[in-house]
Amino acid sequence: MTVLIVGAGPAGLTLAAELGLAGVPCRVLERRSERYPHSRAFALTPRCLEIMEMRGEVEEFLTRGLESPVVSLGSKGRGIDMRRYIDSRHAYNLILPQVQTEEVLEAWALKRGAVIERGTEVTGLEQDADGVTVTVRGPEGEHTERASYVVGCDGIRSTVRSLLGISFPGMPSEFSAILADVQLKHVPEDEQVFARHTDRGMVAVMPFPDGHFRLMIQDHRRMQVPVGEPVTLEEIRSSAADILEVDLGIHSPRWLSRFRSEQRLAERYQVGRVLLAGDAAHAHTPAGGQGLNLGIQDTVNLGWKLAATVQGWAPADLLDSYEAELRPLAARILRQTESVFRFNTARGPLLRGARWTVKQLLHVPALQRSVITEMAGTKTRYGKGAHRMTGRRVPDTTLTLASGAEESLFPLLNSGKAVFLDSSPAGELARAAERLWPEHLTAAHVRRASGRLPEALLVRPDGHVGWASDHPDQPAFRAEVGRWLGDPVA
Incomplete structure (x- = not known):
């Protein structure tokens, strides 16, 4: 029997690579017949880059991506330089569209021996003490097969999570926002990546390595628009100009999307021989760019533990430590991303005053360090022990x-x-x-x-x-x- 991974997104592909590295056979079942062509996520954090370096795979990401060491605070000329606070060769976010991240991860997984089957979905599962019986529907029809373990990495609408009956409490945001990948005639020159907050809303601009730019727009006058209403080029031009009070010369859109964030956390990450990881286990607002990166951290934590369990040498409670370590981390990040989202969308004089106060406080070095190391993933600690280093991430030495x-x-x-x-x-x-x-x-x-x-x-x-x-x-x-x-x- 093998391990079945459901979902060929960043979490599923990383897990496949980790299991392959450990010598555990695995297959990845992906419902889509082809990779999704657009990219909701757009950056890898310092900790994820360290993870890739630990596996000897970081160079391909660096070749494709764009280093961005300064985190904008929403005002011109004000930002936090990550290099001041992170003890890492990768003291920056790497701007890289999710579709390219997945290309590199897929190549890594295939190199390690994983099998990826597209156009194939799981429609049922039953488990016993020895394994999991999975009902699979693919190009040649429906059949059942056995697996030693199944891991659902199949996103926020996870079929695996639904089949397990695991609740996914939380709520969607009351506001909609816009993502757009476009070209600009008038490129801001003062900052590589920037965000601006005004009374009208917020615009964030991130350059992609290929010359396009990612815009995220939260326009207070448009945030009640239903998600199903198509985004137009004129809408993003008007909103961006009114918020920024400058004309970016937006043109040539290749992707326009209106979305409503969800903040959710699975009640459990494991039922018997079936586990959850990535967006199937937790959903976040885009604030801070944590979703994709946390999914990679999930599966690097899970991979070696699951491999040890399959191979028969794991201590009795090793696999249990996956949920014990990662679910509290996801809960903390959910609280943080929700706070950042509310900070970005604050309206009214009291809330705007609070936002101004927070911006001033963020120029205090001690607070900057805390915020940046949390966003970078280098502050993550799994439990505590008698020694101050127990559970902490180890920088390269x-x-x-x-x-x-x-x-x-x-x-x-x-x-x-x-x-x-x-x-x-x-x-x-x-x-x-x-x-x-x-x-x-x-x-x-x-x-x-x-x-x-x-x-x-x-x-x-x-x-x-x-x-x-x-x-x-x-x-x-x-x-x-x-x-x-x-x-x-x-």
Whole structure:
């Protein structure tokens, strides 16, 4: 039996690549016969770029995308430079249309051995203790097949979630807004990416690498327009000019869309052998660009845990930690994106005054750091432990090994295995780790590092700290590493 992934969006393709890297056969079933040609999402955050670097896949994204290190605060000349606060080689958002992100992810998944079947949808599922029976309808008709696990990555209208009977509480926004991919005759020169708030509404402008621009328009006079009413070129020209008080020379639209955001969170992420990830598990407003990026984080967290479970070496509660870690993160991001959306659409003198006050406060460095690291995904922490680093993401670090060789941390994660770093003088735990978990980790005896490291550090395959200790002992070492990697071989 194999793992069936339902949905070939960013979350499903990333999961397929992760399972393939771990040697777990998987198939991706996609209802659409061809990839959706338009892009709702348009950027990858620093943390997602780090994830791609950890797997040795980041260069293709960088070749296609446009680096954008400054986050606009909605006023001319005011923004936050991410490079001031993020300890990463990728201290920027990478502007890249979702359709191109999916092209790169699909190539990665296929390279790892995944099978992608388009024009194929799941219409039913039943599960027992040994697997899942799935009813599939494709070009040749309907049939049933068995899978060891099924993961629904099939979006906000998820069939898998509906078949499981999992509720998806939340609500749609009361306002509609517009997305438009266009060309501009008069390109703003003062900022690469900018947003402007006025009494009339908000316009955000983002350049795409191919010369087009993404506009997001929230016009207070047009936000009650039904989603089904077509967007016209004249409408976006008029709204943008009235809000910005300048003429951008909008022309040659290739995509115009009116949308109403939804804020929802699945009641559960797992029922037996069926799990949810990406938009099937959570839906966000576009504010902050978190939806696609959180879906990738979901599946990098899930991939190695599901692979370990399928292969039979996972600790008993390892797969349960997926929902325990990711659902609270999604809930927090939902609260934040809702606050940003309300901030952007605030009306009335009191609300506008509050928005002005918040803008002034955002020039305080401590608040800037908190906001930027949250948006970038580098602040994410999965649980807490006795050590300050437990659960945190680990930035790339240059290591000088006991042999004298220099190595960076991220390439050690290319294999999708955990990494154990031993900074003690003797390196006894590194040797023990290699002996006790030879198939599931890479161990290194470290003499020096470019960043401060504890004496013992277990970096999980998803780049977060599983265990850290400044004064490790053998019993704690065996117990804490075994918590993530299962029983030692001896």
